[in-house]
Amino acid sequence: METETRWLNAEQQVAWRAYLLGTARLMAKLDEDLRRFGIGINDYEILVRLSEAPDRRLRMADLADRLHQSRSRLTHTVGRLEAGDLVRRTSCTSDKRGVWAELTEAGFGLLEQAAPYHVDGVRENLVDLATQEDFAAVGRVFDSVSEHIGQR
């Protein structure tokens, strides 16, 4: 016996499409807005994660987990950020657990400049458009998603 496909109902379908399109537009907008600082949204998230870590550095593997990115994509991006002197990669001979990415002073300085502008964009194009309750619901839903799917 074949299992019947449980298609989305009309309401779910509308919400799912709104999420897909809204996310595509939001990410493109935040990305474009950061271009004046010479970085994109993906670069920005890397700089933020490093800025929050002890000594402003993380193992590449930990950074990949926190951003849920493939190692190959992250290696590529961090290489670009390193060429721009925003991040530096180090490896310690006594530490066999891999390569670290570390935020440079220039990287920290850029983040300080970009952050207020970026946060304005997140507010204007997302947070301020939603009621407090609806935005809390978004948080709950994607927290469940994160937990359900887990790390790579």
Add this chain to the structure above:
Amino acid sequence: METETRWLNAEQQVAWRAYLLGTARLMAKLDEDLRRFGIGINDYEILVRLSEAPDRRLRMADLADRLHQSRSRLTHTVGRLEAGDLVRRTSCTSDKRGVWAELTEAGFGLLEQAAPYHVDGVRENLVDLATQEDFAAVGRVFDSVSEHIGQR
């Protein structure tokens, strides 16, 4: 006088990060799941949009708008889909308004195979994890986002 930055409060910050990480994990999961059909989530969305259009075809510009993708990225992806005989590009001499993308029979067949599997993944990793109210809130929020940002 400098404008004070309106940082996100703790609750907003948590919801925003949950959305970013949850979305990254969800998209990676749906993408991986579709690899057994030889396509990714981005390809899938293109095939769906074409399948729903009259004569299963859309102008490239319209397709780009619906997916909120840059023309250059879409051209690249559609080129790949065309090489796999899932989509074909046509241009009509009497129509100066550009190139059309059209779903092939093979593309339609692949979509029919992949759709039940993909919908299961959307349910399991998103829709069924949320209450009906919370998922409706997600729809409302990203509908506002789409409308606010608008087309490229």
